[in-house]
Amino acid sequence: MKLSVMSLQEVDYIWMDGKFVKWKDATVHVMTHCLHYGTGVFEGIRGYGTKSNLYVFRLEEHLNRLFNSAKLYFMDINWSKRDLEAAIIELLRKNQIRETCYIRPIAYRGYGVFGLNPFGAPVQVAVVAFPFGKYLEAEEGASCCITSWRRIATDALPAESKACGNYINSVLAKMEAVKNGFDEAIFLDSLGFVSEGSGENLFIVKNGTIYTTPVYASILAGITRDTAIQLSREMGMEVIERPITRTELYCSDEVFFTGTAAEVTPIVKIDHRTIGNGKIGSVSLKLRERFKAIVNAEDKKHRDWLTAVY
Numbered sequence: 001m002k003l004s005v006m007s008l009q010e011v012d013y014i015w016m017d018g019k020f021v022k023w024k025d026a027t028v029h030v031m032t033h034c035l036h037y038g039t040g041v042f043e044g045i046r047g048y049g050t051k052s053n054l055y056v057f058r059l060e061e062h063l064n065r066l067f068n069s070a071k072l073y074f075m076d077i078n079w080s081k082r083d084l085e086a087a088i089i090e091l092l093r094k095n096q097i098r099e100t101c102y103i104r105p106i107a108y109r110g111y112g113v114f115g116l117n118p119f120g121a122p123v124q125v126a127v128v129a130f131p132f133g134k135y136l137e138a139e140e141g142a143s144c145c146i147t148s149w150r151r152i153a154t155d156a157l158p159a160e161s162k163a164c165g166n167y168i169n170s171v172l173a174k175m176e177a178v179k180n181g182f183d184e185a186i187f188l189d190s191l192g193f194v195s196e197g198s199g200e201n202l203f204i205v206k207n208g209t210i211y212t213t214p215v216y217a218s219i220l221a222g223i224t225r226d227t228a229i230q231l232s233r234e235m236g237m238e239v240i241e242r243p244i245t246r247t248e249l250y251c252s253d254e255v256f257f258t259g260t261a262a263e264v265t266p267i268v269k270i271d272h273r274t275i276g277n278g279k280i281g282s283v284s285l286k287l288r289e290r291f292k293a294i295v296n297a298e299d300k301k302h303r304d305w306l307t308a309v310y
Contacts, residue, residue, distance in 0.1 A: 011095040015127040033109035033121040038165025040108030041069035044260040049099040055306040069161040102132035135261035141268030142183045147173035151187035151195035151218040159218040170198040194244040200259035201225035204252040224258040254281030264288040
């Protein structure tokens with residue numbers, strides 16, 4: 001299996017604080033507070049290109065989480081959620097993006113002060129959107145390892161906030177996995193229970209029941225995770241949120257990731273141990289196909305999750 005690097009495909013414009021700026025001109029000062037201290041929050045959102053339109057998936061929920069993340073860090077965003085929704089749609093139109101894409105809104109402490117007290121630094125906002133395909137090329141399933149780095153504890157940093165600084169934890173785990181020949185890393189939390197991937201939530205299947213790690217396991221409460229839980233229950237499958245041990249991972253019938261970039265990605269090996277029969281399981285496959293039908297507007301249910309661009 002091949003790991004796809006999240007490469008950037010340049011487009012014409014980036015939205016920065018109310019203005020459409022040329023890609024090459026979308027710059028910040030080297031003394032930007034976020035660059036030095038990680039004082040920013042962001043979202044990862046997918047747009048799905050179909051024959052009829054481009055649809056942004058669960059835009060409202062993503063913007064709600066962006067504002068909640070900002071609230072935790074006392075960042076007052078000077079744009080409303082509706083403003084940013086309109087900016088995202090207009091940016092996609094202005095760049096004439098019709099294929100499947102990745103959308104990255106970010107609010108960050110800009111140039112103004114130096115030091116750990118960020119309150120003098122302005123809160124700036126930008127939105128980038130560019131064509132993007134698959135993050136994990138997992139046609140036959142992903143191979144993962146348990147990283148030696150623990151997931152940040154919720155009493156050290158708010159793991160539920162999608163904050164820039166949090167992700168250096170994920171970068172360490174991802175580099176360790178790649179250096180050791182794996183596609184992705186899986187974190188344990190500070191108590192030794194399973195947490196999540198470097199940028200994905202995690203589910204296991206055992207005897208027909210789906211289990212996923214709870215919010216208090218230092219996870220980001222994923223929007224794709226919430227989608228997977230809802231769709232699974234609609235299809236008659238039981239989903240239980242509870243702590244999961246490392247041993248349970250190895251002995252599961254199926255394991256899969258969910259995430260904006262990863263979508264629904266089955267995992268077939270962990271620490272060189274084969275999961276189930278080593279093939280993509282029926283539950284993972286069924287959920288992945290239902291998810292695809294939803295985001296591609298082929299399933300009439302949950303059309304309220306899709307925002308049409310054109």
